[in-house]
């Protein structure tokens with residue numbers, strides 16, 4: 240019996256650990272009260288652990304730098320290219336498998352579930368990325 244309880248405890252801890260990288264927790268508009276959309280987006284950026292794979296200071300990481308990319312061109316595996324506009328940025332976050340940045344590994348997982356019903360936070364995040372100049 241004790242072993243089962245211990246096992247359940249371990250499973251619970253594992254579930255929390257594997258989820259904590261991404262979960263935004265309960266949505267609470269108060270979390271962003273009084274913040275500019277850019278500052279709110281910075282909060283979202285850190286809560287969703289984008290910084291594990293992307294830098295904001297221009298340095299390289301597995302996912303590439305996010306600084307200064309807004310409205311620049313990007314090439315994809317397979318030979319197509321796109322301008323990094325708002326639609327592209329959103330699609331890169333919600334459907335990262337759609338277009339793989341040339342020379343980068345296909346390791347980013349979709350944030351569709353994370354931002355389900357939380358478009359406001361996604362918009363803040365986009366405003367933050369746009370502000371990184």
Ligand code: HEC
Pocket residue numbers: 284287288289290291292293301302303308313323328331332335336338339340343344345346347348350364
């Ligand atoms: C596990 C690492 C990882 C995490 C976490 C991650 N990404 Fe990515 N991301 C990547 C990689 C690798 C690429 C390039 C490959 C591709 O296109 O999918 C990428 C591509 C992107 C692109 C397109 C980059 C370009 O140069 O045009 C954007 C924008 C982006 N990610 C934003 C985000 C945001 C915002 C978050 C947090 C919500 C995030 N990523 C979380 C790894 C990650």
